[in-house]
Amino acid sequence: MLHPVPTLKESPSQTAGPYVHIGMTPNFCDLPGVYASDMGATMINGEVEGERITLSIRLIDGAGVPLSDGLVEIWQADASGSFVSPAAPNSNSVPAFTGWGRQASDANGVTVFETIKPGRVAGPDGKPMAPHVSLWIVARGINIGLQTRLYFEDEDNEGDFVLNKIMDKRRRQTLIARKESVGRYHLDIHLQGEKETVFFDI
Amino acid sequence: MSGIILPGADGVLYQRDRAWHPAADTPAYKSTTFRAPKHSLLALGPTKSEMSGPTFGHEKLGPLDNDLIRNFSQDGTDAIGQRMIVYGQVLDENARAVPGTLVEFWQANAGGRYRHKKEAYLAALDPNFAGFGRAVTDESGFYSFRTVKPGAYPWPNGGNDWRPAHIHFSVFGHAFAQRLITQMYFEGDPMIWQCPIVATINDKAAIDQLTARLDRHNTTPMDALAYRFDIVLRGRRSTMFENKLEGN
Numbered sequence: 001m002l003h004p005v006p007t008l009k010e011s012p013s014q015t016a017g018p019y020v021h022i023g024m025t026p027n028f029c030d031l032p033g034v035y036a037s038d039m040g041a042t043m044i045n046g047e048v049e050g051e052r053i054t055l056s057i058r059l060i061d062g063a064g065v066p067l068s069d070g071l072v073e074i075w076q077a078d079a080s081g082s083f084v085s086p087a088a089p090n091s092n093s094v095p096a097f098t099g100w101g102r103q104a105s106d107a108n109g110v111t112v113f114e115t116i117k118p119g120r121v122a123g124p125d126g127k128p129m130a131p132h133v134s135l136w137i138v139a140r141g142i143n144i145g146l147q148t149r150l151y152f153e154d155e156d157n158e159g160d161f162v163l164n165k166i167m168d169k170r171r172r173q174t175l176i177a178r179k180e181s182v183g184r185y186h187l188d189i190h191l192q193g194e195k196e197t198v199f200f201d202i
Numbered sequence: 203m204s205g206i207i208l209p210g211a212d213g214v215l216y217q218r219d220r221a222w223h224p225a226a227d228t229p230a231y232k233s234t235t236f237r238a239p240k241h242s243l244l245a246l247g248p249t250k251s252e253m254s255g256p257t258f259g260h261e262k263l264g265p266l267d268n269d270l271i272r273n274f275s276q277d278g279t280d281a282i283g284q285r286m287i288v289y290g291q292v293l294d295e296n297a298r299a300v301p302g303t304l305v306e307f308w309q310a311n312a313g314g315r316y317r318h319k320k321e322a323y324l325a326a327l328d329p330n331f332a333g334f335g336r337a338v339t340d341e342s343g344f345y346s347f348r349t350v351k352p353g354a355y356p357w358p359n360g361g362n363d364w365r366p367a368h369i370h371f372s373v374f375g376h377a378f379a380q381r382l383i384t385q386m387y388f389e390g391d392p393m394i395w396q397c398p399i400v401a402t403i404n405d406k407a408a409i410d411q412l413t414a415r416l417d418r419h420n421t422t423p424m425d426a427l428a429y430r431f432d433i434v435l436r437g438r439r440s441t442m443f444e445n446k447l448e449g450n
Contacts, residue, residue: 005216006216006296007295007297008296008434009219009295010218010219010295010436011412011433011434012222012223012405012408014224014384014400017385018318018320019308019320020308020370022308022332023307023308029318030319034274036264039258039304062237065236067237075254075378076251083250084257100255100256121250121251134252136378138383140237141231141236141238142226142237143226143238144224147379161249165246191236191238192238196241198244199241200243200244200245200246201220202215202218202379
């Protein structure tokens with residue numbers, strides 16, 4: 001039986017380098033006046049269903065040093081478990097909830113996102129996956145963007161399609177954000193070491 | 203319904219060819235030493251969460267967003283350097299155009315200096331050049347921008363390492379799993395072959411894919427040279443349905 005094969009090769013990745021903030025969050029790195037605001041800085045633009053939450057995500061290297069030159073993008077469903085559908089071409093309306101955020105890491109390696117708690121999305125097995133946020137991480141010294149997920153410690157994560165693929169159960173904890181207070185969650189991303197985060201080949 | 207569904211194929215993405223991309227741990231590029239994950243990646247077929255992605259049709263780009271010669275001009279004059287147009291097509295692995303996707307780019311100035319507080323190279327800043335811009339691809343997948351050719355520069359890695367002239371690119375596609383960051387180099391530059399970051403890619407053909415071609419045909423007379431740089435994002439497996447390839 002024929003199996004479809006690609007006709008072109010994907011362009012190979014290269015590191016985002018030490019100055020990714022120039023290109024992707026210029027207002028954050030003292031280059032105002034070109035863009036009105038940094039893309040992805042605001043995820044909520046109006047009345048939105050769901051619990052408002054703050055996610056802080058810290059990037060830490062194998063020597064325990066926070067990454068001050070990193071960048072995190074997140075992508076998630078809305079409170080009902082739906083993803084923002086593609087806008088019609090030339091549409092001028094910004095969705096009330098974009099589902100997509102981008103933040104530069106600060107001197108402490110921390111990125112902060114103001115968003116809403118995602119609902120459950122159906123997994124490939126047809127069962128709902130636990131609420132989660134998809135992450136994409138780039139920085140100097142990262143040759144190809146790292147893909148992982150953030151889950152919530154106050155949700156039922158048993159039976160999640162992706163978490164259950166992690167054979168070493170202790171490592172599942174590396175994806176689960178700690179609840180710091182009502183509506184505030186924190187996740188450390190460890191690039192290496194005993195607590196190394198599980199990264200995906202999607 | 204009759205028809206044939208190919209095994210494992212329901213419009214999901216082709217698996218990423220990790221041997222074509224750089225490995226995570228590449229000792230000659232020293233920054234990877236403490237930043238490359240040591241565990242192998244968890245192989246995961248994309249779910250709905252990764253097959254969807256943000257769109258930017260609603261973003262209002264400014265008229266100078268793709269003009270790096272002018273978009274930071276402080277006194278109304280142009281940035282200093284070799285003027286050029288960089289353009290190209292964003293395609294997927296099935297050679298289909300990717301329209302309406304955001305392309306972002308950033309670079310050093312003509313002297314090889316970035317406008318960043320951590321930049322330590324002694325080359326002069328250009329007061330009229332910030333070094334970044336963006337564009338959304340048109341219905342045929344094309345983007346273009348105007349800039350000056352970035353300079354090569356030394357960087358702290360080995361004792362005397364220099365980066366070849368390059369422009370950083372970030373591209374989205376239509377699924378979060380297509381997200382890509384890469385760098386564009388210039389055809390014929392001998393500096394390409396001594397760069398530890400370029401050398402993180404093993405295959406010469408893959409490096410060649412990151413090398414923009416001088417395009418004399420699209421040169422603007424008495425103004426700017428043109429370089430063409432096409433970018434390929436991951437493509438979807440086509441589903442054989444009703445004995446024909448379903449567009450997806």
